Amino acid sequence: MKVFNTLTRQKEDFKPITPGQINMYVCGPTVYNYIHIGNARSVIAFDTIRRYFEYKGYKVNYVSNFTDVDDKMINEAREEHTTVPKLADKYIRAYLEDTEALNIEKATLHPRATHEISEIIAFVEDLIKKGYAYEVDGDVYYRAKKFPNYGELSDQNIEQLEEGASEHINDEEQNRKEDPIDFALWKAQKEEDEIAWDSPWGKGRPGWHIECSVMSTKYLGDTIDIHGGGQDLEFPHHENEIAQSEAKTGKKFVNYWLHNGFVTVGKKEEKMSKSLHNFVTVHDLIKTVDPQVLRFFMASVQYRRQINYSEENLAQAKTILDRFKNTLLNINYRLEEDTETKADPKLTEAIANTKVEFEKAMDDDFNVQNALAAIYDLLPIINANAALDNVDKDALSNFKEEFIKWLSIFGIDCEKLIKKEAGADDDKIDALVKERDEARKNKDWARSDEIRDQLKDLGVTIQDTPQGTRWTRE
Template identity: 75%
Template sequence: MKIYNTLTKTKEEFQPINPGQITMYVCGPTVYNYIHIGNARSAIAFDTIRRYFEYRGYKVNYVSNFTDVDDKMINEARAEGITVPELADRYIKAYEEDTAALNIEPATKNPRATSEIASIISFIEKLIKKGYAYESAGDVYYRAKKFAHYGELSSKNIAELEEGASEHVNEEEQNRKEDPIDFALWKKQKQPDEIAWESPWGKGRPGWHIECSVMSTKYLGDTIDIHGGGQDLEFPHHENEIAQSEAATGKKFVHYWMHNGFVTVGADQEKMSKSLHNFVTVHEILKEVDPQVLRFFMASVQYRRQINYSEENLKQAQTILQRFKNMLINLNYRLKDDISSVEDANLREILAKTEADFVTAMDDDFNVQNALTAIYDLLPVLNANIAAESVDKEALTKAQALLTEWLGIFGIDTAELIKQNETQGDDEIVALVEQRDEARKNKDWAKSDQLRDQLKEMGVIIEDTPQGTRWIRE
């Protein structure tokens, strides 16, 4: 298996620290609003990656944080006249509801920054003791230049960073810093109503970057296998995490850095973000779009590639997903028939090749497009076998299991799908199908067409096959 490592800018052979086990940290949302689909893209991408690791037999310890205190949260809570914890609780609950709808597996642990204050203070004290951090007027800053590898992850030049920082740092803050590129580990309380905790440097709160260093090392160890997040986090967030963590522990922080591509919108494919005010929240989208379609759309593009969110692209994903679902339903129907099984060496060979092609694609830095192409190319072969008078029941059963497992990697739960389309569960539909069969037998085509239209209005699609009439719900 090969993974593209943002730090080295190359695909590298994946070797976990402990065989059969993976430690994985993915930066979570700042919970001051509903997540937009750019946030969801990261959650879906790394959930798909996690599911594939589990498919390959790994046990994944997956940690993703909630940033539940920062300037945006303080400002929003103040504007609403509520506390920061109240705001956080509301949007953490919304996040959990939205990600559950998208069938994103819960993390092994979702730590919150405000629950880790003691650990954060201890971590900062360690950095101060080692000379990597300093207190200034109640703030604590990290000496970025002291860390020899600062800028390597994001390929940033220190001189350029210093020049850029000096243009964006206000004079008051600059007077507290030794260098413009130094970044905050602890921020002094500015106003009496601002959420704050006691510390050796006075009342204040953590900076943004320090929380992930603390949570990652606390819950996964000083060195972890994979750290993930959106491309926009490469700098400064992940760059600062490396500097903090490796200065504190003296060890390599992360073996493989993975970053997902942006979600874009519109004809000019502008990056979606809250700061650009062009975002669409998952909360709103799910009122109109099937969660499985949104999930499949997002998961069916290789994680490093950009996704353009559009109605047309959603419809295309819906069409492909429905074909996969229909194949599962048709396999289920055919396997329930009273049929004799005849071994088909060719079908078994094709199944084995498809399975190998799927793994080869996914092992190549999670190339989901090629993996889905391998599955898609299998569909006409399965259709031909389903329509035959005699079938290889064992091979078709395996095909059903594989398709179920593969779709599961993309977050598509097929158990409910099969259950919903069992004929035994709906007497009215079964009765209408039987009436139509009788009309066709009597060559009463007008009545047959009328019953087909009636079933279509009920959301039922009729399929006339050599083995009889089957139906599926739209």
């Protein structure tokens, strides 16, 4: 199995520290608003990766944090006339509701920055003792140049970093820092209404980067298998995590760095972000779009590739899901029939070959597009067999079992996918379908078409199969 390691910028053989177990940390949201689908991309990408590891038999310890204190949190709490903890609670609940709708597996642990303050302070104190950090007027900064590999993850040299940093800091902060590229580990309280904790350097709060170093090492160990997040976190967030963590522990922080691509919108394919005001929240979108369609749309693109969000692309995802749904319905229909089974060695071989091709694709840095292509190529063969007078029930049953496993990697709940919601007009629909079957039997095509139109007006789609007529609600 190979994964693309951002640190080395190449695919590497994946070997976990402990055989059969993976320790994985993924940066979670700053909980000051509902997550938009750009945020959801990372959640879905790494949930898909996690699910594939579990499919392969690994036990995955999956930790994803909540950043529940920073400048954005403080400013939004002021806007909403509430406290930072209450704001965090509100949006953590919303996050959990939205991700549950997207069928995201629950993390092994969701630690919160504000619950780890004593550990964060102890971590910073250790960095000061080792000469990697210094205090100025209640602020504590990390000496970036003291860490020899600073800039390696994001492939930047010190000169580039200094030039970029000098453009983004004001004179006051410049005067406090020893060097423009030094970054904050602890921030002194500036206003009385700012949330703050007592520390050896006075009242203040953690910097953004320190929390993930603390929580990752605390809950998963000094060296972990995988650290994930969006490409926008490579610098400065993940770069700073490496510097902090390795300076404190003296050990390699992460073996494999995985970063997902952005979600873009519009013909110009701009990155979706709150700062550009071009975002769509999951909270709003799933009110009108089937969460399974949104989930599949996001999961069906290889995690490192960019996704362009559009209604057309969502519609295409729905079309593919409908094909999956119809295939499952076809199989279920034939497996429930009281007919003899007829062995089909070619079908059995085709299913086995698809399993090999599916896993081969997924083992190549989670190439979901090629994995799905292997499934697409098999569907016509499956449906053709399901249309025969006598089918290979053993082969179809085997395919159904594998198919459900494959789709679950993409977060698709097959039971929910094919479930027909009961309605008050079911008896009326069944009667119309039966009447239409009689009309077709009698070659009364005019009446048959008339009934089809009646059913369409009721929001019902008719499917004529060799085994009979089936209907679903649109």
